[in-house]
Amino acid sequence: MRLRDLPHPDPGEPDTRSGPRFLLWLFRRQLRGQTKALCWGTLHMGAVACLPVVVGAAVQAAVESSAAGLVRAGLLLACLGLVMAVADTMLHRSAVTNWITAAARVQQLLARHTARLGAVLTRRVAAGEVVKVSTGDVEKIGWLVESASRFSAAVVVTGAVCAGLVLHEPRLGLIVVLGIVAVMLTVFPLVPAATRRADRERARSGRAAELASDTVAGLRVLRGIGGEELFLGRYRRASDELRVASVHTARMWSLIDALQVAVPGTLLLVVVWQGHRLAADGAITPGGLVTVYGAVLFLLFPLRLFQEGAxxxxxxxxxxxxxxxxxxxxxxxxxxxDGVPEPSGPPALHDPLTGLTAPAGRLTAVVHGDADGAEGPAARLGGRPPDEDEGSASPSVEIDGHPASELPRAVVRATVLVQDKDPVLLSGTLAELLDVPASGRVDAATALAAASCSDVLDSLAHTSPEAARDPLLGRITERGRSLSGGQRQRLALARSLLADPPVLVLDEPTSAVDAHTEARIGAALRELRAGRTTVVLTSSPLLLEHADRVVLLLDGRVAAEGTHHDLWRDVPGYRAVVGRDTGADPSDPAADRTAVRSESLHVEENA
Known part of the structure; x- marks a missing residue:
C-alpha cells in the first residue's frame, strides 16, 4: 500500500485472542509490503556479503600480478556498490512504508473501537493506559513490522554465508558456524529476562502517565483543596519507580550489547589464528584468507539486526x-x-429494568434515591447495552416498544443523545464546538441563550480577540480548563440543545450552576424542548418544578411518580431526597432549597 492511500478504507477486523495473534494478523494484512521489503533486504545484504569474495579475488589477482583480474574485481566492486545503494534505498523506503501503514491501521482500529465503546472504555481502562496504547504502543508495534523484513533478510543471508564458508574452507567454516551458535546461546537466552524488565518498565510508564493525566485534569480542584503537594509526591514516587525500571532494562540490553561485541570478537581472533596456520601450511591462498576474514566481519552486521529484531x-x-x-x-x-422500523417523531422510552417510562414529547425528571447510582439509568436510557459489569441478563431499554439492542446502532445514536454528568469540551473555537449534527430547528444563538451562556461569551471575548467581532470565534482551551465548571457545563448543554435530538437525556445538567441561572435554564429548557422527549436526572426543585412528570427511583426501581408538588406533599421519601433533610416547608419547596443552592453553588461557579 502507498502512503498516499492512507487512511485505510477499511482497517479490517483484528484477531484479538492474544497479542501474538494480533501481530500475526497485522503481518498477514501487509504480506505484499513485507515481501517487497524482504526482497530488497535480501538483495542488499547479499551484495554486502559478496564484497569479501570480490576483495579476496582482487588480493589474489594482485598476488599473481594479474591486471585482468584486478580490472574484473574493480568492475565487480563498482557494480556491487551500485546494487547496494539502490537496494538499501528501496529497503528503507519499503520498511518505513510498512511501519507507517501498520501504525495507521492500528490507530484506525483503536479510534473506531473507542467510538464504539464510548463511555464504557473509560470505566474499564485508565485514561493513561488509553493514551499509552494510542501513542507509544502503536509506535512499538510499527517498529516490529518495520524491522521484520531486515531480520528475515539477515537470517536468509547469514545461512547462505555460513553454508558458503563451509563449502569454501570446511575447517574455518565450521569454526564460524560454531561461533554464530555460541553468540545465539549466550545472547538470546537473555532476551526473555530483558522482555520481563521491559514489561515492568511499560507498566510503570503507564502508571506514571495515568497519574499525570489525572492530576492535570483535576488541577483546579487540587489547588482549591491544597492537594497539589500530595499528588506531586505520588507522581515523584511513580517517576522514581519508572526510572529504576528503565535503568534495569538498560542494564540488560547493555549486557546483550557487550556479549555481541565480546563473543564475535573472540570468534574473529580464533579465525585469524586458524587462518594464519592454514596460510603458513599453504592450505589456503591469501585471497581465500581475506575472503574468510571479510565474511566473518560481515556476519557481525546481521547479528546486530538479530538484536534489533529481539x-x-x-x-x-x-x-x-x-x-x-x-x-x-x-x-x-x-x-x-433487520426489519425493525426506525422510530419516527418524538419516541417514548421505557426501561424494563427500573420500570421507568418517559412519555413521548414530554419533559420527564428522574430523581434517584442513590446519588452515586444515577449514572446507571442515564447510560441505559442512552441505549447502552448491558455489559459484563451489569450481567448479560439485564434487558435493554425500549425505544417506542423496540429494544435498543435490536435497533441498528445508527438509529439509536440518531434518536437518543445523552449528556454525561462530566461532559468533555475539545479545544478549538466555539463554532467548532457547536459544529454537531443537528436537526436545524434550533440555531446556535437560541441554544446558547437557553443555556444562559452570556457570561461565557463575555469570558471568551476577553481571552480571544477574535471573539470581539464574532462570539463564535472565541477559543476554548483543552477540556475547557480556562472556564469554570458551571461554564463548561452550560456550553455542553448548549451543544446538546443545538443538536435537538428526538430524545435528550441530561444527567445533572446544572449541578455546578448557581440557583438563579438554574431557574432560567429550567424555564428555557421546557420551552425549547416542547414536543420533544426529554429526560433530566436531577434532584433540584428548580428543575423539577418545570417537569411535566417526575419519577422517583429507590433501590433501582420506580417508587413513585407525579408532579413535583404532589410528590413533595405525599411522598416522604421524595422529600428526603429532594430536600436533603433540611426541613424545608412542604408548601414552598423551592424557597429553602434555592437559598442553600444559591449560597453553596455560587461559590463553586466562581471557583
Missing part, C-alpha cells in the same frame, strides 16, 4: 497485549435489527 519483539509484545485488551472489549450486541 528488541522490537520484546517491546512490541506488551504493546500488542495492551492494544488487544482495548480492541477485545465489547459493550454488547448493537448491530442487529
Amino acid at each position: 528488541m522490537a519483539w520484546a517491546f512490541s509484545r506488551p504493546a500488542a497485549r495492551r492494544a488487544v485488551r482495548v480492541l477485545s472489549m465489547r459493550r454488547g450486541d448493537t448491530t442487529g435489527g
Whole structure:
C-alpha cells in the first residue's frame, strides 16, 4: 500500500485472542509490503556479503600480478556498490512504508473501537493506559513490522554465508558456524529476562502517565483543596519507580550489547589464528584468507539486526497485549435489527429494568434515591447495552416498544443523545464546538441563550480577540480548563440543545450552576424542548418544578411518580431526597432549597 492511500478504507477486523495473534494478523494484512521489503533486504545484504569474495579475488589477482583480474574485481566492486545503494534505498523506503501503514491501521482500529465503546472504555481502562496504547504502543508495534523484513533478510543471508564458508574452507567454516551458535546461546537466552524488565518498565510508564493525566485534569480542584503537594509526591514516587525500571532494562540490553561485541570478537581472533596456520601450511591462498576474514566481519552486521529484531519483539509484545485488551472489549450486541422500523417523531422510552417510562414529547425528571447510582439509568436510557459489569441478563431499554439492542446502532445514536454528568469540551473555537449534527430547528444563538451562556461569551471575548467581532470565534482551551465548571457545563448543554435530538437525556445538567441561572435554564429548557422527549436526572426543585412528570427511583426501581408538588406533599421519601433533610416547608419547596443552592453553588461557579 502507498502512503498516499492512507487512511485505510477499511482497517479490517483484528484477531484479538492474544497479542501474538494480533501481530500475526497485522503481518498477514501487509504480506505484499513485507515481501517487497524482504526482497530488497535480501538483495542488499547479499551484495554486502559478496564484497569479501570480490576483495579476496582482487588480493589474489594482485598476488599473481594479474591486471585482468584486478580490472574484473574493480568492475565487480563498482557494480556491487551500485546494487547496494539502490537496494538499501528501496529497503528503507519499503520498511518505513510498512511501519507507517501498520501504525495507521492500528490507530484506525483503536479510534473506531473507542467510538464504539464510548463511555464504557473509560470505566474499564485508565485514561493513561488509553493514551499509552494510542501513542507509544502503536509506535512499538510499527517498529516490529518495520524491522521484520531486515531480520528475515539477515537470517536468509547469514545461512547462505555460513553454508558458503563451509563449502569454501570446511575447517574455518565450521569454526564460524560454531561461533554464530555460541553468540545465539549466550545472547538470546537473555532476551526473555530483558522482555520481563521491559514489561515492568511499560507498566510503570503507564502508571506514571495515568497519574499525570489525572492530576492535570483535576488541577483546579487540587489547588482549591491544597492537594497539589500530595499528588506531586505520588507522581515523584511513580517517576522514581519508572526510572529504576528503565535503568534495569538498560542494564540488560547493555549486557546483550557487550556479549555481541565480546563473543564475535573472540570468534574473529580464533579465525585469524586458524587462518594464519592454514596460510603458513599453504592450505589456503591469501585471497581465500581475506575472503574468510571479510565474511566473518560481515556476519557481525546481521547479528546486530538479530538484536534489533529481539528488541522490537520484546517491546512490541506488551504493546500488542495492551492494544488487544482495548480492541477485545465489547459493550454488547448493537448491530442487529433487520426489519425493525426506525422510530419516527418524538419516541417514548421505557426501561424494563427500573420500570421507568418517559412519555413521548414530554419533559420527564428522574430523581434517584442513590446519588452515586444515577449514572446507571442515564447510560441505559442512552441505549447502552448491558455489559459484563451489569450481567448479560439485564434487558435493554425500549425505544417506542423496540429494544435498543435490536435497533441498528445508527438509529439509536440518531434518536437518543445523552449528556454525561462530566461532559468533555475539545479545544478549538466555539463554532467548532457547536459544529454537531443537528436537526436545524434550533440555531446556535437560541441554544446558547437557553443555556444562559452570556457570561461565557463575555469570558471568551476577553481571552480571544477574535471573539470581539464574532462570539463564535472565541477559543476554548483543552477540556475547557480556562472556564469554570458551571461554564463548561452550560456550553455542553448548549451543544446538546443545538443538536435537538428526538430524545435528550441530561444527567445533572446544572449541578455546578448557581440557583438563579438554574431557574432560567429550567424555564428555557421546557420551552425549547416542547414536543420533544426529554429526560433530566436531577434532584433540584428548580428543575423539577418545570417537569411535566417526575419519577422517583429507590433501590433501582420506580417508587413513585407525579408532579413535583404532589410528590413533595405525599411522598416522604421524595422529600428526603429532594430536600436533603433540611426541613424545608412542604408548601414552598423551592424557597429553602434555592437559598442553600444559591449560597453553596455560587461559590463553586466562581471557583
